[in-house]
Amino acid sequence: MDNSNVILSVKDLVVKFNLRGKVLTAIRGASLDLYEGESLAIVGESGAGKSVFTKTFMGLLDANGWIDSGSILYKGEDLAKYKTEDDWIKIRGKEFAMVFQEPMTSLNPLRTIGSQVEEAVVLHQGLTGEEAKQKVIEILDDVGIQDPERRYYQYPHEFSGGMRQRVVIAIAVACNPRILICDEPTTALDVTIQAQILNLLKELQKKYNLTIIYITHDLGVVANVADRIAVMYAGDIIEIGTSEEVFYNAQHPYTWALLSSLPQLGVKGQDLYSIKGTPPNLFNEIKGDAFAPRNDKALKIDFIKRPPYFEVSPTHKAKTWLLDPRAPKVEPPESIKFLRRKWKVKANERSE
Amino acid sequence: MLKYSAKRLLQSVVTLFLVVTIVFLLMRLMPEEGYFGEGYEKLDEAQREAILASMGLRDPIHIQLKNFYSDLFKGDLGESIIYRPKVAIAEILKSKIPYSVKFGVAAMAISLVVGIPLGILMARSKNQLWDKLGTGYIVFINAVPAAVYYLLLQLYVTDIFKLPILYNPDRPSSWILPAISMSLGGTASYAMWMRRYMVDELNKDYVKLARAKGLREKSIMVRHVLKNAIVPMVQYLPTSLLYTVSGSIYIESLYSIPGMGGLLVDAIQRQDNTLVQALVLIYSSIGIIGLFLGDILMASLDPRIKLDRKEGAR
Amino acid sequence: MANSIDKSIDESLFEFATYDEQQAEMTGYSNYSYWRSTIQVFMKNRVAVFLLFLMIGLLAFTMIQPFLPGQKSPTEIHIDENTGMQLRNHPPDKEFWFGTNSIGQDLWARIWSGTRTSLLIGFFVGLWEAIIGIIVGALWGYVRRLESTITGIYNVLNNIPTTILLILLTYIMKPSVFTMIFAMCMTGWLNMARFVRNLIVIIRDREYNLASRCLGTPTRRIITKNLLPYLVSVIMLRMALAIPAAIGYEVFLTYIGLGLPISIPSLGNLINEGRRVMGVPTLRYQLIFPATVLSIITISFYVIGNVFADASDPRNHV
Numbered sequence: 001m002d003n004s005n006v007i008l009s010v011k012d013l014v015v016k017f018n019l020r021g022k023v024l025t026a027i028r029g030a031s032l033d034l035y036e037g038e039s040l041a042i043v044g045e046s047g048a049g050k051s052v053f054t055k056t057f058m059g060l061l062d063a064n065g066w067i068d069s070g071s072i073l074y075k076g077e078d079l080a081k082y083k084t085e086d087d088w089i090k091i092r093g094k095e096f097a098m099v100f101q102e103p104m105t106s107l108n109p110l111r112t113i114g115s116q117v118e119e120a121v122v123l124h125q126g127l128t129g130e131e132a133k134q135k136v137i138e139i140l141d142d143v144g145i146q147d148p149e150r151r152y153y154q155y156p157h158e159f160s161g162g163m164r165q166r167v168v169i170a171i172a173v174a175c176n177p178r179i180l181i182c183d184e185p186t187t188a189l190d191v192t193i194q195a196q197i198l199n200l201l202k203e204l205q206k207k208y209n210l211t212i213i214y215i216t217h218d219l220g221v222v223a224n225v226a227d228r229i230a231v232m233y234a235g236d237i238i239e240i241g242t243s244e245e246v247f248y249n250a251q252h253p254y255t256w257a258l259l260s261s262l263p264q265l266g267v268k269g270q271d272l273y274s275i276k277g278t279p280p281n282l283f284n285e286i287k288g289d290a291f292a293p294r295n296d297k298a299l300k301i302d303f304i305k306r307p308p309y310f311e312v313s314p315t316h317k318a319k320t321w322l323l324d325p326r327a328p329k330v331e332p333p334e335s336i337k338f339l340r341r342k343w344k345v346k347a348n349e350r351s352e
Numbered sequence: 353m354l355k356y357s358a359k360r361l362l363q364s365v366v367t368l369f370l371v372v373t374i375v376f377l378l379m380r381l382m383p384e385e386g387y388f389g390e391g392y393e394k395l396d397e398a399q400r401e402a403i404l405a406s407m408g409l410r411d412p413i414h415i416q417l418k419n420f421y422s423d424l425f426k427g428d429l430g431e432s433i434i435y436r437p438k439v440a441i442a443e444i445l446k447s448k449i450p451y452s453v454k455f456g457v458a459a460m461a462i463s464l465v466v467g468i469p470l471g472i473l474m475a476r477s478k479n480q481l482w483d484k485l486g487t488g489y490i491v492f493i494n495a496v497p498a499a500v501y502y503l504l505l506q507l508y509v510t511d512i513f514k515l516p517i518l519y520n521p522d523r524p525s526s527w528i529l530p531a532i533s534m535s536l537g538g539t540a541s542y543a544m545w546m547r548r549y550m551v552d553e554l555n556k557d558y559v560k561l562a563r564a565k566g567l568r569e570k571s572i573m574v575r576h577v578l579k580n581a582i583v584p585m586v587q588y589l590p591t592s593l594l595y596t597v598s599g600s601i602y603i604e605s606l607y608s609i610p611g612m613g614g615l616l617v618d619a620i621q622r623q624d625n626t627l628v629q630a631l632v633l634i635y636s637s638i639g640i641i642g643l644f645l646g647d648i649l650m651a652s653l654d655p656r657i658k659l660d661r662k663e664g665a666r
Numbered sequence: 667m668a669n670s671i672d673k674s675i676d677e678s679l680f681e682f683a684t685y686d687e688q689q690a691e692m693t694g695y696s697n698y699s700y701w702r703s704t705i706q707v708f709m710k711n712r713v714a715v716f717l718l719f720l721m722i723g724l725l726a727f728t729m730i731q732p733f734l735p736g737q738k739s740p741t742e743i744h745i746d747e748n749t750g751m752q753l754r755n756h757p758p759d760k761e762f763w764f765g766t767n768s769i770g771q772d773l774w775a776r777i778w779s780g781t782r783t784s785l786l787i788g789f790f791v792g793l794w795e796a797i798i799g800i801i802v803g804a805l806w807g808y809v810r811r812l813e814s815t816i817t818g819i820y821n822v823l824n825n826i827p828t829t830i831l832l833i834l835l836t837y838i839m840k841p842s843v844f845t846m847i848f849a850m851c852m853t854g855w856l857n858m859a860r861f862v863r864n865l866i867v868i869i870r871d872r873e874y875n876l877a878s879r880c881l882g883t884p885t886r887r888i889i890t891k892n893l894l895p896y897l898v899s900v901i902m903l904r905m906a907l908a909i910p911a912a913i914g915y916e917v918f919l920t921y922i923g924l925g926l927p928i929s930i931p932s933l934g935n936l937i938n939e940g941r942r943v944m945g946v947p948t949l950r951y952q953l954i955f956p957a958t959v960l961s962i963i964t965i966s967f968y969v970i971g972n973v974f975a976d977a978s979d980p981r982n983h984v
Contacts, residue, residue, distance in 0.1 A: 060564060085568060093566030100564075105557040108576050109656055110583065119575075120565050155655045168561065175565060276687065293686070301679035308672075325671065326680045370822045375830075381838045495968035496961045497914040499921055503941055504957065507950070601922065620837060621923040628837065635830050643825070 007211060008034035008057070008179065013070035013080070015052055015061070015235075024282045026052045028235040028290075029070065034179070034211060039202075041214040041222040041243075043258070044232035047279055050215045053232070054181045056080070058096050059088035093124050093175035101184040103164035107156040113167050114140075114152030120174035136174070142207070143170045144200055162193035166200065173204055180205075183215045198224050219262060223247070228315075231255050234280050234290035241316030248343035251310075251318040253298075254291045256336045265335040273335070289321065297330050356651055364644035371636050376420055377413070379629045387433060387625050434624035435615075441630045444615070449597055452604070452611035456596020458531040463538025468582075470539065471546020476573070478551065486543055493540035502533050502602045518608045530607045534600050538592065542585070549581035587650045591642025598635055700895050700980065707977040714973035717966040724963070728785065731778045738762075738772040740779035740931050745770070755949055764955045767939055773952065777959055780931040784913050785963075787843065787932075791850045792908030796901045798851065799858025806859060807866025820856060828853040832915060836924040843926060846919070850912055861900050865893060899978035906971030910964035917960075933960045 015027035026049050034040060042050045055061050057072060059082055072079040074095065082088055100106045108116060117136045121127055127135055133152070140148035143166040156164060165185065172180055182201065186194040202225060205212055214225060222229055222243070229246040231239040231254065239252040250256055257275040259265065266272050277294035280286055289295075292302035301321050310323035321327055332340070387404060388395070395403070404410055408419055423430070429441040436444060474486040493501070509529060510517050516526040553559065554577060562572045599613035612631075619627040651657040709715055731737060738744070744766060756766040764773035806816040835849035913933055919925045920934035928935055933956055940953030 058564060060560065089566060089568065092564060098561075098564040100557060100561060102557055106561045108558045108562075108580065110580050110654065111576070119562075119567070123566055157656050171561070171565060292683070296685040298683050298685065299680055300683045301675060303683060304679065305675065321680070324680065326675075326677055328680065328682070367822055367825055371825050374822070375826065375834075378834055378838075383838065491965060491969060491972075492961075495910045495964040497910075497917040497964065499917045500937060500957050500960060503937070503944065503953065507944060507953075601918075605921075616833075617922050620833065632830050632834060636826055639827050640825050 005036040006033045007036045007074070008032075009071075009073040011071045011073070013053070013056065013072065014068040015049075015056060015065060016068045017062070017065040019064065019283075022283050025068075025285075026065070026235050026282060027056075028282075028286065030232070030235065030237045032230060032237060032240070034213070035228075037209065037211055038227045039205065039212045039214065039225050040228045040230060041216060041226035042230045042232055042237075043216060043219060043222055045217060045279060048232045049235040050232050051183055052235075054098075054183065054213060054215060057179075057181070058092050058098060060098070093120065093177060095177055096179045096181060097172035097175045097177035099165075099168055099172050099180065099182040099185050101187055103161050103168055103188060106168050107164060109156055112153050112155055113159070114154075117167065117170050117174050120171050124175045136170075139170045139174050140167075142204065143167070143173070144196075145170070162189055162197065165189060165193075165197055169197075169200065169204070173208060176208075178211060179213065180210045181213045181215070184217070185214070186221060187216070187218070194221070195224075201225065219258070231258065234286065235282065236290065236319065238291070238320070239318040241312070241318075244343075244346065245313065245316040248339045248346065249312070249316070250332075250336060250339070251312055251316075251323055252291075252320045253295045253322070253330075255318070256332050257294075259339065260333045260335045262335075265338065267334075273333070289319070299327060353651060356657065357648055360644055360647050364640055368637055368640045371640060372633055373417065375633055375636050376417065376629075379625075379632065380409075380413070380416075382625045382628070383623065429630040430626040432624055432627045434622045435618055435627050441627060444627075445612070445630075445634075448599075448610060448612045448615050451609055452599030452613065453596050455527075455531055455534060455603070455609065455611070456599065457593070458527075459534030459600075460538060460592055460596060462531060462535035463542055466535070467539040467542030468546050468585075471543040472550060472573075472578070474543060474547040475550035475554070483547075486547070490540045490544050493536055498537060499602050501536070502606055505529070505533050506606050526607075530603050530609060533606075534603050541588075545585055545588075546581060549584055550577055553577045553580050583650065583653045586653060587643075587646035590645035590649060591639060594638045594642045594645075597638060698983075700983075703980075703983040704899070704974075704978045707983060708974055711973045711977075714969055717969050721963070721966045721970065724781075724966075725785070728778055728782050732775075738775045740775040741771060741929065743770045744772065755943070755952075757948065758951060765951050767952055768943060773936075773955060776931045776936060777933075777956055780933045780936050780956065781959060781963065783843070783926070783930060783932040784916060784934070784960075785909065787847055787850070787916060788909030788912035788967075789905070790847050791854060791912045792905030794847070794851045795854040795858050795908060796904060798855040799904075800862050800897070800901075802855065803859040803862025804866060807863040807870070820860065823856060829918070832919065833922065833924065836919055841924060841926055843930065846916060846926065850915055854908065854911075858900075858904055861904075862897070865896055865900070896978075899974070903971050903975045903978070906967050906974065909967045913960060913964055933963075 010030065010032045012029045012031055013027050014025065014029055017024045017026055030049075030053060042053070044050050052061065052065070056067060057074075057079060059079075061067075067080045070080060074091075079091065082091070107113065114133070114136055117139060118132050121132045121135050121139075125132075125135060137148045137152060140151065145151055145163060145166055151159075156167070159167065165188075169185075180201075185201070186197050189197065198221065201212065204210065212225075214221065216222060226243050228240065228242050230237045231246065231252065233254050239246060239250065239255050241249075246255065247259070250259055257273075260273040261275060263272060275294060276296075280290055280293070287306075288304050289298070289302040289307055292298040295302070299321050307319045307321045307324075309317040309319050311317045312323070322330055331337075384400070384404070387407065387409070388400070401410070408416060411419075427442060429445075431437075432439050432441055432444060470486055474483045477483050506517065506529065509515065515529050516523055518526065520526045559572060559576060562576055563569075567575075597612060598616075599609075599611040601613035601617055603609065604611045604613035605617060615627070616631050618624075619631060744762075754766065754768055754770050756762055756770070758765040758773075762772050762774065764777060767773055767776065802816070805812055806820075807813075831853050832849050835852060836845055839845045839848070916925060916932060916934040917937055918934075920932070920938050925934050925938070926932050928939075936956035937953065937960065940950075940956055943949040944953045
């Protein structure tokens with residue numbers, strides 16, 4: 001991670017959707033700073049708003065959604081104010097590129113994969129004809145597709161899931177973006193392929209100087225690739241910090257619950273931990289901390305007032321009243337205590 | 353591709369054979385008067401039997417079938433009995449088919465040229481003005497029987513535009529209204545299907561990816577959605593083309609066009625059994641052949657189709 | 667750590683709250699009802715609702731019309747009292763609201779009688795198609811041994827053009843209301859059977875049904891909760907669409923000469939009669955009136971049927 005060179009700054013973003021005539025607030029005032037060259041992972045349950053959040057950066061919200069308030073500052077412009085296609089054309093591909101979750105359906109079945117990658121090359125790299133084709137072959141090679149000259153002419157159904165995902169990544173890379181958003185890039189793939197794709201992304205990041213945002217609900221993926229982790233719950237980022245800080249020194253009860261659910265931290269012979277209850281209904285206005293109803297150690301104030309960010313370190317902050325000096329000391333679950341011990345060990349190592 | 357074509361060809365031939373046989377058998381139930389023409393009353397039972405026997409209608413069924421098929425392969429469709437007594441049906445057809453095909457193809461061309469762009473327009477302006485207008489048109493054409501709007505068209509449009517009412521080979525202006533009338537149904541179909549396919553495609557993931565790439569909506573429409581939407585439509589084209597042979601019964605009678613449609617009506621009204629049989633067989637076969645050609649066409653355009661497509665799921 | 671402390675918050679609020687497990691689960695409640703959503707979506711389409719009421723009104727009217735005062739018989743030939751001649755081609759006036767036809771019959775009465783006939787035919791065709799279609803479809807989908815046979819039969823029969831089959835059947839059997847209903851049923855049940863069969867296959871094999879069966883849900887419940895709502899929707903849709911289709915076929919067959927005998931008024935007959943005199947501008951009403959009534963009926967049922975089909979698709983319940 002480079003020094004504090006913020007390239008994207010999201011402040012108090014509120015995103016709403018119109019469903020069956022009712023309004024759902026998908027993002028409830030989320031803020032995020034993205035540093036150049038880093039790998040940031042956004043984790044959270046399904047429906048937490050991770051995809052929606054990143055789609056706003058590219059204007060890819062569904063037609064029934066809109067940005068209600070907040071700002072998305074990028075290169076001096078507020079993307080939240082963008083309305084027309086002309087505005088977004090400046091952003092899509094050129095600055096931000098996206099890798100989607102479903103490789104099986106992300107490609108046009110009736111066109112060769114070569115032509116689909118070339119489309120991006122022609123659009124964003126200013127090459128045409130034979131030069132463009134050569135570039136495409138070069139990129140296909142970069143993403144690890146064997147025999148690219150021949151595969152250039154093949155159709156998506158002739159590729160396996162993992163290979164298709166590589167093609168999708170090739171298209172994203174061909175756009176020459178600054179920021180790459182990977183929305184659950186490995187969820188639909190075999191475990192064995194997952195590692196390959198993640199490694200590929202790491203290599204490409206180095207080669208093409210990319211800043212990457214990973215969206216995932218899989219903490220294993222996160223551990224592999226992320227410099228920083230942002231934990232999202234009910235449309236808000238409730239904890240953010242470096243990878244180590246969030247894993248070993250988590251502060252928010254939801255993060256505790258999330259980490260405790262990891263099978264790796266389970267004790268043989270005992271029931272696996274699972275978070276009680278279900279995420280809140282986003283059609284209703286939420287008072288206080290959204291996680292409070294599911295937290296058996298919640299404070300009264302958790303139901304009344306929304307917690308602000310409390311800093312744990314210059315790089316680590318969390319939105320929980322537990323960090324207020326007036327809050328009682330709460331014992332985190334066993335598995336978290338276990339991780340905290342490891343944290344102390346690491347801290348000692350570092351100070352030596 | 354070759355394997356697929358061969359397989360489909362075999363399926364089509366078998367289906368064709370079955371259908372033709374079933375229809376042939378059904379036709380054995382036709383009322384007897386249809387074999388006689390005017391003389392029916394004057395003949396007595398014995399004479400009638402004799403005539404029927406001479407036509408081979410009293411032979412056992414399998415013999416009749418055998419004769420039927422052997423005649424068929426020789427190109428002999430039998431003779432008309434009442435409509436044009438003793439004239440070979442094949443001859444009659446030869447004189448009529450050109451008219452029907454001419455109008456049919458013209459109508460089809462108009463339908464495609466108007467219908468497909470209309471469908472695209474409707475998909476692009478979904479739920480707005482053009483979509484609503486188009487839908488209104490489609491609903492009207494689909495709900496109201498063709499006979500009715502053809503009549504109304506002939507009634508009022510000829511007045512407004514001072515067009516001739518009946519078809520005349522020498523006056524080109526008399527060709528317009530029949531062709532346009534015939535195209536109305538096709539236009540509605542193509543527009544409806546085009547809109548449906550395009551709307552389906554627009555919801556797909558690869559369109560979202562294209563948008564994320566930075567392509568403009570217009571580019572996406574043309575380069576991705578259009579081709580993908582047209583491919584499934586292509587399978588209907590050969591059948592439609594072949595069906596032009598049958599001619600529109602309504603149009604031909606309304607505008608006095610001496611085509612195949614009128615032939616069928618006449619054959620039925622005069623109860624000319626052999627003619628009715630020949631026509632019915634032709635129309636039954638057209639559908640099967642058209643489907644086969646349509647499938648082959650689709651397979652050549654869609655790289656995903658290699659082998660089996662589930663039947664009954666069309 | 668320089669965190670700003672909000673002094674305004676009372677210290678006591680930093681005590682533990684009581685944990686309510688019910689609350690934690692409650693947020694996921696859904697009160698979805700299939701029929702209610704279907705009706706809701708349907709009602710949103712104002713055109714369809716309007717046409718629905720129009721058709722209900724029309725249906726009611728056709729039933730009671732003969733019993734209203736001052737209505738004439740559709741077959742009675744009216745004679746002019748003064749001249750003793752048939753009141754032919756009499757234009758619409760106070761006596762004969764729609765005028766008379768070429769032999770002096772009251773067009774108003776004929777149109778409503780014809781509407782009754784056509785609606786009757788359409789209704790019965792829809793009903794019988796549904797019955798036969800469901801039986802065949804159920805066998806097709808449920809009894810695995812019969813599956814390939816019926817599929818084969820379906821594939822062959824599907825290739826015989828409907829119009830041809832109709833023409834054939836009415837040609838062979840003499841024209842009558844029964845013939846018409848029979849012929850149309852013969853050509854229509856195929857589609858219905860396929861719908862039903864697809865539904866049953868879905869019931870059998872969809873994962874949520876396998877899951878239900880694993881959990882021990884009795885078949886009866888699976889049928890009533892999953893199959894029946896769709897089935898009823900499909901039946902209602904088919905019946906609604908059967909009416910314009912039946913009218914269409916009837917007009918077609920009448921045109922060719924295989925329609926109902928003229929002693930039975932039907933919309934098809936009336937259109938034909940109108941067609942014969944359409945060359946004379948003053949007599950055009952004989953075509954316009956039946957054509958208008960027919961158009962209104964067919965369009966209404968078509969729209970109602972299609973909007974209902976869309977509304978009953980759960981995907982449109984958003």
